[in-house]
Amino acid sequence: MNLSFIWHMHQPDYRDESGIVQMPWVFLHAIKDYYDMPWMLERHSGLKSTFNITPPLIRQLKLYYDNPQNSDKFFNLWLREISSLNMAEYSWMIKICKSSTYDTVVSKMPSYDVLYKKESYTHQEFFDLEVLFVLSWCGVYLRTNSEIVKEMLQKGKDFIYEDKLSLLHELTHFVRGIFDYYVELRDRDIISISTTPLNHPILPLLLDMNSAKVANPSTNIPKHPISLKDDALLQIERAKELFEDTFGFQPDGFWPAEGAVDENSVALLSECGIKWIATDQEILFRSINSRDKANLYKPYDYNNMCIAFRDHELSDLIGFTYRFWEPKLAAKNFTSLLSSINDSHSDATVFIILDGENAWEFYDNNAFDFFDALYTNLGSTPWLKTLHMQDVYGLDKKRLNRLAAGSWIHGEFNTWVGHKEKTRGWELIFVTKRDYEHHKESLDEATKAKITEHFLASECSDWFWWYGDDHFTEFGLEFDTLFRSHLIAIYNLMKIAPPLDLFEPIIQNRSSVDFWLKPKSYISPDIDGRHGSFFEWIGSGVVYENRTSSTMDIPKGPVNKIFYGQDDECIYFAFDTDIEMMKRCKILRLIIDPIGFNEEIDIDFTTQKQYCRKNGGIVFEVAFEDWLEIKIDASSIESQKLDFRFELSSGDAVIQTLPSFGELEIDMENDFSDRWFV
Incomplete structure (x- = not known):
């Protein structure tokens, strides 16, 4: 069988209208992921893969080649004297520097862990926090091969200004070589490289907003939408130019x-000389009106466009599930699942396509450790061959007569249009575009070119994602501000006062409280599986699984909400579910740390x-009728602080990991005296 990986490397354009990068994630992922991902592949002879590198990432990474402090807000503040920062700048730096993932990153760095938990800092502590944050983003390659990074990690604290300069010089030198490394690997036939339209727009929505209703008739779209076909064409052509x-x-x-x-979007891509694309299995299933996965394991030809359809479940195992597994066990499980496909379809071509950086x-x-184990297994499997998409293009393809509209998320476009905030963003683009059309004849070509750049930037999918x-991020308001800044800039370039609506945040203030309510009091509900009495669960904690996730869209399983709480002797959970989906689940794995409990229910x-x-x-x-309830006797558990995780399985596949953000901590010594309520 053939196995084809496509790793999608993308960051939105964080530059404001002055060209200054407002958030440092491109640089940080560069030192952690953009080099490490192909490097981990290259270490294993004979393996191939495809890397999709988006234009916003390309444009911004080049800004860090020399003196990044001149192009990046974070590094400008990072190099400044602490005493020169105003309160807003100081608070923002703390917010950024405490954004590293705690369990797998911060907790592994003792000095960083101590500072991460502090609420106030001396000048030296704040300085150390800034340095340790950047060090925490250094990937395995740098931690292994950079003497400067190794020495500073060993030092751990009491950094001086020269340390910052030395580290930044080392890292900027490193990122300058990343794209050359990709070209080298392509020349050696280890990888192929592809890209995405310029600002990562949802092309079908640019061409015709009604495509959202074609994919899902219940989607609410903006009133009086206009086609942005000219912009769609520019998004493709300019991406090709930047790539070359x-x-x-x-x-x-x-x-x-x-x-x-x-x-329509595939026809436009074809007109622009694109020979292959990739999308999700849900699009194939809707196109052929069949969910038989036997149809998935081959490339297709739709009007001379080669299309690869991703295996959603296998891709999501890598993106979301295996992070909780022991690496060699995860690699063995993945290989076993491929073996099952091979047993039934020995000529299969399986496509694994996912985010190449955020997981x-x-x-x-x-x-x-996971990739080392996985690639070792794949390289030693005699019945399996890895291909990049250049190889796939040369394979025999099955004819596809119809292509359904949709995306990799549920086969529809509701992640980017439908909710009132998303729809409001589109309405502001359409209003601005109409105003521009009324005034463009009076503008010179240079001004029109700048305005076009802002329109293309405003069409980025990432604004609508948040x-x-x-989806939730602590930086939602920053994304909102960046989106509206492009439209405000257009009016300023036209020398027209921007509408006041553009200065009003689309996002109303939100935080993690929107999807996670902590327990307020003891509870002692009856365990009967019936969602009968609301009062039994008053004071419980609630995790809204249908509202969580972050930079990646976590696949939605049967559980929509988790209610949880405790009394003196027991811990209680209730799972509000989609009943029909839940009936297909046969096993719930309960994991409790640090006591090492890992059992199937x-x-x-x-x-x-x-x-x-x-x-x-x-x-x-355990009880289940119209929801699932679990009561755990904690009297035999000595540890007072417990971390809970659940895995729902259907057949051999884990279809939902709960909670989706990691682990749910319960402190048996908590008396809730700080959360009493009336």
Whole structure:
């Protein structure tokens, strides 16, 4: 069988209208992921892969080649004397420097861990926090091969200004070589390189907003939308130009932003010389009106466009599930699942396509141990061959007569239009575009060119990703400000007072409280599996799984909400679920740390609705009728602080990991005296 990986490397354009990068994530992912991902592949002879590198990433990474402090807000403040920072700047730097993932990054660096937990700092502590934050983003390659990075990690504290200068010089020198490294690996036929339209827009929505209703008739779209076809064409052509200028050759493949496709957008890509694209299995299933996965394991030809359809479940195992597994066990499981496919389809071509950067900080050691084990297994599997997309293009392809509209998220476009905040963003673009059309004849060509750049930037999918309640980030207001700044700049360039609406945040103040309410009091509900009495769960904590996730779209499983709480002797959980989806789940794995409890709970309730059992020395009750309830007797557990995690399985596949943000901590000594309420 053939196995083809596509790793999608993308960051939105963080530059404001003055060209200054407002958030440092491009640089930080560069020192952690953009080099490490192909390097981890190269270490294993004979393996191939495709890397999709987006234009906003390319443009911004080049700004860090020399004196990044001149182009990046963070590094400008990072190099300034602490006493020169005003309160807003000081607070913002703390917010950034405490944004590293705690469990897998901060907790592994003792000096950083201490500072991370502090609320106030001396000048030296603040200085150390700034340095340790940047060091925490250094990937395995730098930690292994850079003497400066190794020495500073060993030092751990009491850094001086010269340390900052030395570190920044080392890292800027490192990022200058990243794109050359990709070209070298391509020349050696280890990788192929593709790209995405210029500002990562949802092409079908630019061409015709009604494509959202084609994919999902219940989607609310803006009133009086206009086609942005001219912009769509520019997004493709300018991406090709930037790609050739960077890598020295024309791209022949695109990952359409978010795997978003329809027949019109694919026709436009084809007209622009693109020969292959990739998207999600849901698009294939809707196109052929069949969910038989046997149809998935081959490339397709739609009107002379080669299309690869990702195996959603296998891709999500790497993106979301295996981070909780022991690396060699995860690699073995993945290879076993491929073997099962090979047993039934020996000529299969399986496509694994996912985010190539945002998942790895949730793995220990930035996923190095996982990839080392996975690539070792793949390289020693005689019945498997890895291909990049240049190889795939040369394979026999099955004809596809129709292409459904949709994206890699549920086969629809609701992540980018539908919610009132998302729709409001589009309405502001359309209003601004109409005003521009009324005034463009009076503008010179240089001004029109600048305005076009701002329109293309405003069409980035990432702005709409963070609008609405389906994703959360502490930096939502910063994204909102960046989006509106492009439209404000257009009016300023036209010498027209921007509408006041553009100065009003689209995002209303939100925080993690929107998806995670902490317990307020003891609870002692009856465990009967019936969602009958609201009062039994008053004071419980609530995790809204249908509102969580971050830079990656965590696949939604049967559980929508988790209610949890405790009394003096027991811990309680209730799972508000999609009943029909839940009935397909047979096993719930319960993991409790630090006591090492890891047991499967039978939730096949076809013969019984409720039972009490003892596993691993712990007694628990389970019941399910119109929701799932669990009661755990904590009297035999010595540890007072417990971290809970759950895995729901259907067949051999883990279909949902809970909570989606990691682990749920319960402190058995908590008396809730600080959270009493009336």
